[in-house]
Amino acid sequence: MQQVVQEIKNLSIGFTSKKGEQISILKNISTTINKGETVGIVGESGSGKSTLALAMMGYVKHGLFTISGECIYQSNDILKMKNRELENIRGRKIAMIPQNAGQSLTPNLKIGYQIDEALRLHTNFQKEDRDVKISELLNKVRLPSPETIAKRYPHELSGGQQQRVAVAMALAGSPDLLLLDEPTTGLDVTTQAHVLELLNFIAKDTGTSMVYVSHDLGAIAQVSDRVIVMYSGEIVLDGPVRTILKNPIHPYTYGLLKSIPKLTLSGLPNSMSGSQPQPGTIKEGCSFYDRCEFAEDKCKINSPELEFVSDLNTSVRCFNHKKLHKKKDEDTKSSKKVLRKLTKNEILDISSVSISYAKQKFIEQLLNKIDDTNPTVKDINIKIDKGETLALVGESGSGKSTILKSIAGLIKAKDGIIKFDKNKILSNDLKKRDANYLRAIQLIFQNPDESLNPNHTVEEIVSQPLKLYFGLSGNELKQKIIEVLKKVRLGEFYLTRYPRQLSGGEKQRVAVARAFAAKPDIILCDEVTSALDVSVQAAVLNLLQELKVDFGTTYIFVSHDLAVVKAISDRVAVLYQGRLCEIGPSESVYKFPSHPYTEVLLGAVLEPDPDIKPKLVAEDIVEEKPPEKGCSFQGRCPRLLGQICKTDVPPWQIDENGNAIRCHIKINDLKNQQISN
Amino acid sequence: MLILVLKRILLGLITLFIVSLITFVGVEVLPGDACTTYLEREAYGAALEACYKRLGLDIPAYERYVSWAIGVIQGDFGYSLSGEMKINDVLGPRVKNSLVLASASILIGIPIALLLGIITALWRDKMPDIIISTFTIFSMTIPEFISATLLILIVAIWLEWLPGIVIVPTGVSVSELLPNIILPVIAISMIMTAHMARMVRSSVIQVMASDYVQMAILKGVPYWKMVFKHVLPNALLPAINVVALTIAWLLGGVVVTEVVFNYPGLGRLVIESISNRDLPVVQALAIILASIYVIINLIADLLTLMLNPRLKSLQIKK
Numbered sequence: 001m002q003q004v005v006q007e008i009k010n011l012s013i014g015f016t017s018k019k020g021e022q023i024s025i026l027k028n029i030s031t032t033i034n035k036g037e038t039v040g041i042v043g044e045s046g047s048g049k050s051t052l053a054l055a056m057m058g059y060v061k062h063g064l065f066t067i068s069g070e071c072i073y074q075s076n077d078i079l080k081m082k083n084r085e086l087e088n089i090r091g092r093k094i095a096m097i098p099q100n101a102g103q104s105l106t107p108n109l110k111i112g113y114q115i116d117e118a119l120r121l122h123t124n125f126q127k128e129d130r131d132v133k134i135s136e137l138l139n140k141v142r143l144p145s146p147e148t149i150a151k152r153y154p155h156e157l158s159g160g161q162q163q164r165v166a167v168a169m170a171l172a173g174s175p176d177l178l179l180l181d182e183p184t185t186g187l188d189v190t191t192q193a194h195v196l197e198l199l200n201f202i203a204k205d206t207g208t209s210m211v212y213v214s215h216d217l218g219a220i221a222q223v224s225d226r227v228i229v230m231y232s233g234e235i236v237l238d239g240p241v242r243t244i245l246k247n248p249i250h251p252y253t254y255g256l257l258k259s260i261p262k263l264t265l266s267g268l269p270n271s272m273s274g275s276q277p278q279p280g281t282i283k284e285g286c287s288f289y290d291r292c293e294f295a296e297d298k299c300k301i302n303s304p305e306l307e308f309v310s311d312l313n314t315s316v317r318c319f320n321h322k323k324l325h326k327k328k329d330e331d332t333k334s335s336k337k338v339l340r341k342l343t344k345n346e347i348l349d350i351s352s353v354s355i356s357y358a359k360q361k362f363i364e365q366l367l368n369k370i371d372d373t374n375p376t377v378k379d380i381n382i383k384i385d386k387g388e389t390l391a392l393v394g395e396s397g398s399g400k401s402t403i404l405k406s407i408a409g410l411i412k413a414k415d416g417i418i419k420f421d422k423n424k425i426l427s428n429d430l431k432k433r434d435a436n437y438l439r440a441i442q443l444i445f446q447n448p449d450e451s452l453n454p455n456h457t458v459e460e461i462v463s464q465p466l467k468l469y470f471g472l473s474g475n476e477l478k479q480k481i482i483e484v485l486k487k488v489r490l491g492e493f494y495l496t497r498y499p500r501q502l503s504g505g506e507k508q509r510v511a512v513a514r515a516f517a518a519k520p521d522i523i524l525c526d527e528v529t530s531a532l533d534v535s536v537q538a539a540v541l542n543l544l545q546e547l548k549v550d551f552g553t554t555y556i557f558v559s560h561d562l563a564v565v566k567a568i569s570d571r572v573a574v575l576y577q578g579r580l581c582e583i584g585p586s587e588s589v590y591k592f593p594s595h596p597y598t599e600v601l602l603g604a605v606l607e608p609d610p611d612i613k614p615k616l617v618a619e620d621i622v623e624e625k626p627p628e629k630g631c632s633f634q635g636r637c638p639r640l641l642g643q644i645c646k647t648d649v650p651p652w653q654i655d656e657n658g659n660a661i662r663c664h665i666k667i668n669d670l671k672n673q674q675i676s677n
Numbered sequence: 678m679l680i681l682v683l684k685r686i687l688l689g690l691i692t693l694f695i696v697s698l699i700t701f702v703g704v705e706v707l708p709g710d711a712c713t714t715y716l717e718r719e720a721y722g723a724a725l726e727a728c729y730k731r732l733g734l735d736i737p738a739y740e741r742y743v744s745w746a747i748g749v750i751q752g753d754f755g756y757s758l759s760g761e762m763k764i765n766d767v768l769g770p771r772v773k774n775s776l777v778l779a780s781a782s783i784l785i786g787i788p789i790a791l792l793l794g795i796i797t798a799l800w801r802d803k804m805p806d807i808i809i810s811t812f813t814i815f816s817m818t819i820p821e822f823i824s825a826t827l828l829i830l831i832v833a834i835w836l837e838w839l840p841g842i843v844i845v846p847t848g849v850s851v852s853e854l855l856p857n858i859i860l861p862v863i864a865i866s867m868i869m870t871a872h873m874a875r876m877v878r879s880s881v882i883q884v885m886a887s888d889y890v891q892m893a894i895l896k897g898v899p900y901w902k903m904v905f906k907h908v909l910p911n912a913l914l915p916a917i918n919v920v921a922l923t924i925a926w927l928l929g930g931v932v933v934t935e936v937v938f939n940y941p942g943l944g945r946l947v948i949e950s951i952s953n954r955d956l957p958v959v960q961a962l963a964i965i966l967a968s969i970y971v972i973i974n975l976i977a978d979l980l981t982l983m984l985n986p987r988l989k990s991l992q993i994k995k
Contacts, residue, residue, distance in 0.1 A: 098895075108910045117896070118896055121897050
C-alpha cells in the first residue's frame, strides 16, 4: 500500500456570476497524490489545472470560493485551515514553484534574503548555518558561484537562473510535496530541458512528491509517473504516463496528441475543431460533446462518470472509451502530408543586413549614421522564393523578430539592402516606402489580444487594409470583408463582434484575415501560434497552409518552437545572437542538423513521449551580447575547435542537400561525429 | 550616479531659464507697464519719463533681462512696483509662512494618507475600506472653499475654539503663528489626504495581486511580515512622486485656502500682486514657484532611483 501525501475528495471550486449564478471552475475532483510520485496535470488554459494546484496548498484566488469537497493533508482539510496553520504547512510541507519566476520573486529583495526568509520560517537553523544552507541550495540547483548570486536582485538574473532560484527557495523547507505551476513555460528550449532535468534529479534525490501542472505534453512526458488530463474543470483521464501518451482512451486526449506537431513526423498535425467551453455554459451532458468525433446522442444528455479501466490502470470519463482502446498510438502519429511545389522565382533578397539597437548619440542622429562595430544582427543574407515558407528559428535574443521588423520597415537597418521582387529596393525608412510595397508585405503578430484594437469590431478591423489599399467602400467593401472572413472560416455573424467576444483561435483568425485582406505577396508571421492552446494552434497552422496553397503567398515564419517550424516550413534559417548559423531545406536540416547550435537546439526539444529523452549537449548559459570576434556560438559550442573559433568568423560551407552552415569544422566531419554519438 | 545627478540639475537649470524667459517676455508684451499702472492717470510727460528712469525701464528689454537675471542669480529680485520695497523683503516672510503651513500639512496629512490608503487596500471591500473610502471620496469632492468655510462656521463661530481667520502681522514668529494655522491645515489635509489615500490604495491593491505576493503567501510568510517586507516597499515607490507633487503644490501656495483664511502665504501674494499689476513681484514668484517644482521633483526622482534596485543597477550599467 502506497503512502498517500494528499487526498482530494469531490472538490468543486467556483465563483458567483454577475447574474448571481454559482459557476464551477473545478467540478468534483477526486484524486490522490502518493509519496515519491510525480503527477502531471495537463490541460489547456481555462481547464482549471492551476486552480487545482493552488487549492492543494489551501489557496483560493480572490473572487473564487470552495463550493464543496476537501483537500486532506495529514488527515486535516487544508481548505478549512486558519491562516496560522497554513503558514506552517506552506513552504514547509507543501511548496510551490511558480510559473513565472521573474515575476514571482519580490523585486526589492535580494535572492539571498528571499531564500533565507524561507529557511528562517521553516527550519531551526542559526544565522551562520542558514548562510551555509543558502549556498548549498543554490549549488543544488546548479547555479554558478552561489555567494554572488545570493547578493543579487531578481532582475539581475536570467530567466533560467530565476527559475532555479525559485526551485532552491521551494526546497528550503524540505517539503513533502512540490507543486509546480508551468515552471518551464516561457523559458528557451535548451533552458527548459535543463530545468526539467534538474527537477527529475531533485525528485529522485529527495524523494519528494511532485505535482507538475502544464499545458505542454512534452514537458509532462519527461517528468511524470502519472498524468491527469483536465478538460473544462473535470478530470477526464487519470493513469500512468505511458498509457496516457501512447494509448489515450479519452477522445480529448486522443485529439490533443494528434494536434501536437512532433519532430518525428513530417507535415502538419491534425487539428481539433472548436474550443473549450466557457465555465457555466455546459448544463448537461459531456463537456467535450461539441468537439468529440466519437460523440453519440447519449453524450449530449448524460454526463459520463469517471470509470476505472483495470487492465490499463487508468480512470476515464467517456462512454465510448472502448472504441479508442483498440486504436493504437500509430493513429495519433498520422498527419497530413504537405504538398510542396516550389517555383524558382525570387521575391525577396536580403543582403548583408545588419541591425543595431545601440543608442545613437545626438550628433550621429543628425548625420544619420550608426556607429556600432558589434550590432545585434549582422550580415544576414537570405534569398526567398515566391510561394516558399522560410522559418527563422533561435532562442530569445537571436534576432529573429528583429529581422522580421526590419523587413516590415519597423526598424531601420544599419547596413545592407532588402530587395523586393528581384530589383525593387525597399527603403529602410517606412515613410519613404511605396504604398504598393507596404501592401505587399503584411505582418501577423504573436498576441492577437494586443494586435487587435479592442474598440473595433471585426468588420472595422478587416476593413482597414481594404479601405487603405483598395479604396473600397459601401456594399462592395462589406462583400469583400465577408469574403475574406469566409477564407479564414469565420461566418458573417462575426462582423459585429469585438475582439473580447472571440476565443484566442478566433482572434488570431481575424488577424490572419486582416493580413490577407491586403492581398500581400509576403506575410511575416511573428510567433503566431505561441499564445494559442495546442488544439487551436494546429487549426491555425492548417489554415495558414491552406491559404498559402490558394494564394501562393510567401511566408517568413518566426518561431521558437522547432516542431511547429518543422511542420510548416520549406526552409529553415537557424540564428544565434543575430548571426546566421545554418540555413537549408527543412527536411535535411532536421534530418542532419550539421551546425553544433542546431544540434543543441534540436536535442533539447521535448517530445510528448516518455521514451524520447532530450539530449543536453551544451550548457544553458545566457550571453548578453554577441562576441566581438570569431564565431557567434563560441561561448556555448560543445565542439569548439580552439583558437580559430575565437578569432575568425567561420566560412560558409554547403553540403549536397543544400544545407549551408557557418562553422570551422568540415561539414562531413560534423555529420560523422553526430552519427557516432 | 553622479553624472546622472549633474545631468538632472543641468536640465532643471535649463527649465528655470526657459521659465524666466517666458515670464519676462510675457510681462513685456502685456499692454502697459509698471509705470503706467503706478502713475495711473498721471502717466504722461515728465512724470512718466522720471518713473521709467527710476525703474530702469528706459533701457532696451534684453539688457534689462540680463541685468535682472544676474540679480536673480545673486538672490536679488529687484524692487517691487512702487520701487520702494525690495522684493526680497516682501517675499521673505511670505515664504516662511507658506513653509510653516506646508510642513504642518505634510507632517499631518501624509502619514494619515499612507495609513488610510494601506488600511483600505488591505481590508479591500470590507467594512474599514467602505467607511474610509466613502469618507475620502466625500472630502475629495467637496471644494475647499466650502469645506474651509464650514470649518470656520463650526469650529470658530459656533464652538469658538479657534480663531476663524488669521489676523497676524506678516512677520510673526512660528510659535505665534501655530494656533492660527490649525484650521487651514485641516482644510488642506482633507483634500490632500483623500487624493493620496486613493492613490496608495490602488497601488497597494495592485501589488497585492502580483505574482510575488502570491508566492510569498505560498511560501508561508506570515501576513504582516508579508505586508511590510514584500508589499509596502514596492507599493509605496510610485507614491514618492505623488507625494513630491503634493509638497510642491503646498509650497506653491494653496491659493483658495489662504484667501478664505486670510493667511499671509505665497498663494495670496500671487493673487495680490496680479490684481495690483505688480509685475516685478509676479516675475519673482514665477521663478520661485518653478524652482520649487524643479527641486522637489529632482529629489523625488533621485529617491525613487535609490530605492528601486532595478533602476539603480540600470543606471550603474550605463
